[in-house]
Amino acid sequence: MSFMQALRRRWQQADTLVCVGLDPEPAKFPAAFAADADAVFAFNRDIVDATAQYACAFKPQIAHFAALRAEDALTRLIAHIHANHPDVPVILDSKRGDIGSTAQHYVGEAFERYRADAVTVNPYLGRDSVQPFLDRADRGVVILCRTSNPGAGDLQDLDVGGRPLYQLVAEKVARDWNEHGNCALVVGATWPEQLREVRAIVGDVPFLVPGVGAQGGDAGAVVSNAKSADGTGLMISSSRAILYASNGTDYAEAAANAARELRDEINRHR
Numbered sequence: 001m002s003f004m005q006a007l008r009r010r011w012q013q014a015d016t017l018v019c020v021g022l023d024p025e026p027a028k029f030p031a032a033f034a035a036d037a038d039a040v041f042a043f044n045r046d047i048v049d050a051t052a053q054y055a056c057a058f059k060p061q062i063a064h065f066a067a068l069r070a071e072d073a074l075t076r077l078i079a080h081i082h083a084n085h086p087d088v089p090v091i092l093d094s095k096r097g098d099i100g101s102t103a104q105h106y107v108g109e110a111f112e113r114y115r116a117d118a119v120t121v122n123p124y125l126g127r128d129s130v131q132p133f134l135d136r137a138d139r140g141v142v143i144l145c146r147t148s149n150p151g152a153g154d155l156q157d158l159d160v161g162g163r164p165l166y167q168l169v170a171e172k173v174a175r176d177w178n179e180h181g182n183c184a185l186v187v188g189a190t191w192p193e194q195l196r197e198v199r200a201i202v203g204d205v206p207f208l209v210p211g212v213g214a215q216g217g218d219a220g221a222v223v224s225n226a227k228s229a230d231g232t233g234l235m236i237s238s239s240r241a242i243l244y245a246s247n248g249t250d251y252a253e254a255a256a257n258a259a260r261e262l263r264d265e266i267n268r269h270r
């Protein structure tokens with residue numbers, strides 16, 4: 001089954017638009033992990049198992065693992081998700097982008113090495129840099145459009161023939177790059193107006209929407225402005241607010257509660 005089929009099925013069957021972000025920061029782990037040599041894997045595994053029922057996707061962020069030399073933990077974590085929660089697709093957040101010959105190796109990294117179902121990609125180098133990802137019709141290509149950070153507009157809002165650049169990115173992806181129907185767009189929860197604008201341009205193309213929780217975005221406004229015609233179309237992603245909801249012995253339960261509360265808040269606005 002392709003990433004898009006798995007995502008749509010998960011939206012329907014589990015009735016959730018929550019994406020659980022996996023961004024390990026050992027300093028924030030509960031004390032019980034201090035003596036655990038495999039803490040990065042063990043903590044994330046516990047979070048995954050506690051939150052899977054509320055998740056339409058998991059999104060491990062690669063730098064959080066690589067900086068800790070924990071690539072092996074990332075490999076095992078994704079294998080654990082596939083084995084134990086096979087209905088929940090995995091988006092590798094690596095925001096890759098390079099000339100085509102190098103991009104091919106990033107494709108191998110995401111889909112062969114880590115066995116992710118989808119990957120985040122930076123479109124700044126243009127279509128040929130994204131093409132090796134687009135060619136993998138079975139995998140999702142999640143393309144940065146209007147990011148959640150305060151400086152998103154520095155470049156993404158620049159005027160290109162009377163329109164901001166992020167709108168052109170949205171249009172190109174939806175009309176030209178999405179030949180296999182495997183594209184999604186990143187639009188931050190911190191920008192409700194832009195969410196509405198991009199939805200109007202791209203029809204039902206799914207959005208990955210980070211920026212609720214720690215970055216302060218309003219999940220209700222995201223849903224009202226950016227849901228697709230059938231009330232889905234969104235992977236609303238939260239990392240720290242779920243992962244570190246408690247650093248006590250109840251960390252897994254607290255993470256599950258945070259994910260459930262986010263799901264319920266989202267569903268109230270659908």
Ligand SMILES: O=C(O)c1cc(=O)[nH]c(=O)n1[C@@H]1O[C@H](COP(=O)(O)O)[C@@H](O)[C@H]1O
Nearest residue numbers: 061093120147148210213214215238239240
């Ligand atoms: O592609 C992303 O996932 C992403 C895009 C974006 O515009 N903003 C953004 O915060 N992210 C990622 O989403 C996560 C947000 O984490 P929290 O703010 O803790 O929920 C981090 O892993 C970011 O790298």
